[in-house]
Amino acid sequence: MKKRTQKVTALVLGTAAAVVTGTALAQGTTFLTIGSGSTTGVYFPVATGMAKMINDAGSGLRANARSTGGSVFNMNALATGELDAAVAQNDVVYYAYKGTGLDAFKGKANNKIRTMAVLYPEVLHVIARKDAGINSIADLKGKKVVIGDLGSGTEQTAAQVMDAYGLKFDDLGQALRVSPSQGISLMQDKRADALFYTVGVGASAIAQIAQTVDVKLVPVAGNQAASLIKKYPFYVRYNVSANSYRGIGATVPSVAVQATLVTTTALSEDAVYKAMKAAFGEEKDLKAIHPALANNFSYAKAVQGLPAPLHPGAVKFFKEMGVNVK
Template identity: 30%
Template structure:
C-alpha cells in the first residue's frame, strides 16, 4: 500500500468517525505540567460527550495572555486564564494593546503565587529577591504578568533582579540544577510541577507578610492572601501568599444558547471532573462570580440567578 493511499484511507476514516455537521473547537490551557491542561482536557471531554455536534480538544499554550487573545480573536472558543489577566484585557491594560470584548463563563479555582527557593538558600523574604536570578514565568503567561506586577507592588522593579522567562517545567529544572536563585509558579496549591520538584529536592516557598499582602491587594485588587498548610508539598512548611481566581474566558458575544449548554453540562458533570482534578471542587455555582470587577457572560449571569433562586 502506498503512503498516499494510506493517507487517503486515514482521512476517510477520520471523516467517517465525526458526526455530520459537527463543529470543532479548542480550549486554551497551559503547559502540560500545570493544572490548566488536564482540567481543560476534562472539560473538553465532558462537553464533547454531552453536547450534540460539538467536538473540542485541549490546546497546549503559554496560558492566560495567549488564551485571552485567542478567544477574543475567535481562534479558541474558551480559554483558562488568571483573573488579573482577564481584568487587564477588559481594561486594555498591558500586556494588552486595547480593550478586548471577553467575559467570564465561570470561576474555576484559586491560583497561589509561589516563590520557590532551595531549602538552603539565603533568600528568606520577598525583599531578599533583589539582585537575584529569578524565573518570572514564560512570555504570554499569567505567571509572568502576575509575578512582575506583584514585585512592582512591593517596590521590586524589573531592573532590580535578573529576570528569566521560563515555563513551569523549565523553572523547576533550572532550580534543581542551580541555574536560578528563585522561581515563580502561580498555580494551584499542590500543582504538579512543584510537587515533583519537592520529591527530589529540598525546597522552601516564601511567605508574604501581612503588610506585603496589603500592598499587593491595594495595587492588584484581584489578589488576596491565602494560607497554605504544611506538607502541601513534601517537607515544605506552611506559607502565606497572594492568590487569584482562575476563570474560563469566552467572547462577550458567545452564542447564548451554546453558553447555557456549556454551563449546564459543566456543572452537571463537575463531580466527575473533581474526581480527576481535585481543584475542580472549587468550581461551584456559588463561586461562579468569585472574580470581582470582571463581568460574567450574559448566559452565566442568567444561570447564576436561576440557580440561586431555586
C-alpha cells in the same frame, strides 16, 4: 456564531492546530477549542477534564483542550478566534477586557470577552532552594529567579509582588523568562535560586520540584501583602497549608488571583449553555477533575469576582442552579 461545518479547528491535546474541511463531519456540530496552559500546571488537566465531560454529554458540542503559553496567549487567541474558550487568570482577563495593565492589551480593549465561571484560586508560589539563603521576597535581590514566560500572567504577578517589596526585575541577579518545565530544570541544576509560578495548589510542576530539590515556600504577607491587595483588588490572601508539598511543614501565607473560564460573544448562548450544563451540571463530577476544584469550587463562588460580564449562556445555567445572577 457561525457553525463550523465548513472549516473546523481540530486540535490534538498539546499539539498545534490543523485546519481541515468538515465534509465528513456531522452537520450542526459546534467545535470548541479550549485554551489552557503548560502541561505541568493545573489549567491543562482542568481544561482536558471539562472537554471530556462536554464530549461525553453528546449535546452537539465537540471540545478539545489545547496546551498553550497561558493566560496572556489565551486572551489574545480569543480575540483572533484561534480559541473559542480559555482558562485564564482573572487579572489578565480584566486587563484584556479593559485594554490596560499589560503591553499586550493596552489600547486594544476586547469588550466581547465574557465570563463562563470562576474556577479556583491561583496561588502565587515563590519557591526557593533551601541553600539559596532566601527567606523573604526582599532576599531575591541579586538572585537568579524564574519569573515566568515573557508576557505571561506569572511574569505580571511577579512584577507586582516584587514592587510591593521595593524591587524591580533589574534588581535580580538574573531574570529568567522561561516556561515552568524549563524552570524546573533550572532549579534542579542549580542554575536558578527561586521560581515564581501562579498556579493552583497541587500543581505537578511545584510537586516535581519539591520531590527532587530541597525547597521552601517564600511568604507574601504583612504590610506588603496589604498594599498589594489595596493596589490590585483582584488579589486575595491565601494560606498554603502545611504538607501541600514535600518539605513544606508549616502553613505559608501568600496571595492569589482566580482561575476563570472565559469565552467571547462569538460563541452562542445555546453553545455556552450546553457546555456549562455538561461541565458544571454535576458539581461533584467537576470537582473530581483536580484537587484545586475539589477544595475550592462552588456555584456561589463561580460568579464572584468576575473580570468581565457573564455570558448569557452562563447566566441561563446559573439561574437554573439557583444562583442569583443578572
